[in-house]
Amino acid sequence: MRAMTIPEPGGPEALVWAEVPDPRPGPGEVVVDVRATAVNRADLLQRQGHYPPPPGAPAYPGLECSGVVSAVGPDVTGWTEGQEVCALLAGGGYAERVAVPAGQLLPVPAGVDVVDAAALPEVACTVWSNVVKLAGLAKGETLLVHGGGSGIGTFAVQLGVALGATVVVTARAAKHERLRELGAAHTVDYREQDFVEEVRRVTDGRGADVILDIIGGAYLPRNVAALATGGRLVVIGMQGGRKGELDLGMLLAKRASVHATALRSRPLDEKAQIVRGVREQVWPLVEAGTVRPVVDRRLPLTDAAEAHRLVETNDHLGKVLLVR
Ligand SMILES: NC(=O)c1ccc[n+]([C@@H]2O[C@H](COP(=O)([O-])OP(=O)(O)OC[C@H]3O[C@@H](n4cnc5c(N)ncnc54)[C@H](OP(=O)(O)O)[C@@H]3O)[C@@H](O)[C@H]2O)c1
Numbered sequence: 001m002r003a004m005t006i007p008e009p010g011g012p013e014a015l016v017w018a019e020v021p022d023p024r025p026g027p028g029e030v031v032v033d034v035r036a037t038a039v040n041r042a043d044l045l046q047r048q049g050h051y052p053p054p055p056g057a058p059a060y061p062g063l064e065c066s067g068v069v070s071a072v073g074p075d076v077t078g079w080t081e082g083q084e085v086c087a088l089l090a091g092g093g094y095a096e097r098v099a100v101p102a103g104q105l106l107p108v109p110a111g112v113d114v115v116d117a118a119a120l121p122e123v124a125c126t127v128w129s130n131v132v133k134l135a136g137l138a139k140g141e142t143l144l145v146h147g148g149g150s151g152i153g154t155f156a157v158q159l160g161v162a163l164g165a166t167v168v169v170t171a172r173a174a175k176h177e178r179l180r181e182l183g184a185a186h187t188v189d190y191r192e193q194d195f196v197e198e199v200r201r202v203t204d205g206r207g208a209d210v211i212l213d214i215i216g217g218a219y220l221p222r223n224v225a226a227l228a229t230g231g232r233l234v235v236i237g238m239q240g241g242r243k244g245e246l247d248l249g250m251l252l253a254k255r256a257s258v259h260a261t262a263l264r265s266r267p268l269d270e271k272a273q274i275v276r277g278v279r280e281q282v283w284p285l286v287e288a289g290t291v292r293p294v295v296d297r298r299l300p301l302t303d304a305a306e307a308h309r310l311v312e313t314n315d316h317l318g319k320v321l322l323v324r
Pocket residue numbers: 039040041042122126146147148149150151152153170171172175190214215235236237238239261262263264311314315318
């Protein structure tokens with residue numbers, strides 16, 4: 001088969017479409033014929049040589065895909081050849097075929113096009129496991145989503161609203177209108193406004209109950225300042241660096257908590273548990289049309305370099321899909 005290889009780390013031109021060995025399904029795995037994959041921020045880091053795939057994962061980028069099951073390995077039940085699926089991957093989505101642990105497969109939700117389904121697994125699993133399972137976002141609470149226009153952000157806004165939360169987002173101004181259409185109650189232009197002041201203003205001084213953060217170090221002191229009493233900050237990205245000052249006095253006075261998680265490196269059984277939870281709790285919302293894939297555009301998989309250039313500018317809103 002062919003896949004998007006990275007012979008030498010570097011800029012977008014480092015991505016090379018090349019002949020590679022065909023994947024074979026090991027015990028507990030299926031092989032998916034890839035119809036589409038999506039660009040995740042992590043793929044850019046992997047291409048630059050900063051985020052190697054975990055042991056055992058395919059060497060090519062691609063943390064999710066959609067397609068058709070083309071082979072089923074031993075010890076797999078519930079999946080058959082010819083079935084349309086989407087999948088959470090540890091890597092290897094930028095390819096014609098990929099072997100996937102069966103626990104990371106999801107059916108294509110009813111009413112969603114098989115190509116658009118590639119936009120869902122990574123964001124659904126990341127947002128649900130952090131905002132719902134870990135932070136326990138409850139109806140009536142306020143959720144602050146940093147980077148509301150990202151793939152992660154556009155999903156988090158919709159899921160937060162579906163759960164009955166008031167959602168506040170940070171994003172550049174050009175993305176605000178679309179984010180309000182997705183259900184954000186308040187939009188903050190982080191380039192012009194102080195998000196701590198804005199969150200306090202719209203919550204009558206209370207602050208955010210849950211913050212989903214992709215900036216990390218640079219936002220840590222202000223995120224803690226923006227938390228409500230009993231608030232939960234979940235850091236899932238470090239676009240603003242890995243180190244920041246943590247005011248423990250403020251944290252304990254608020255009885256608040258700070259968490260940080262990564263999905264890709266979790267053990268298989270934890271990923272399977274998250275995928276099951278997403279299927280039970282999120283898929284019905286997708287099938288009802290309450291939560292939808294937000295697709296900025298589709299590009300051919302062979303144009304992955306172009307897609308990476310686009311994502312590096314942050315001009316996209318939602319997911320950029322790579323289609324075969
Ligand atoms: N830990 C995990 O398991 C996990 C899993 C998936 C993703 N992630 C992380 O989640 C983040 C989003 O991933 P993605 O693939 O959805 O990204 P993406 O679509 O490439 O979006 C990145 C976003 O960052 C925003 N941004 C940049 N600087 C900002 C700032 N100072 N304040 C607020 N927003 C800012 C940009 O929005 P503007 O145009 O508005 O600037 C852009 O929308 C990444 O950091 C990624 O590594 C983590």
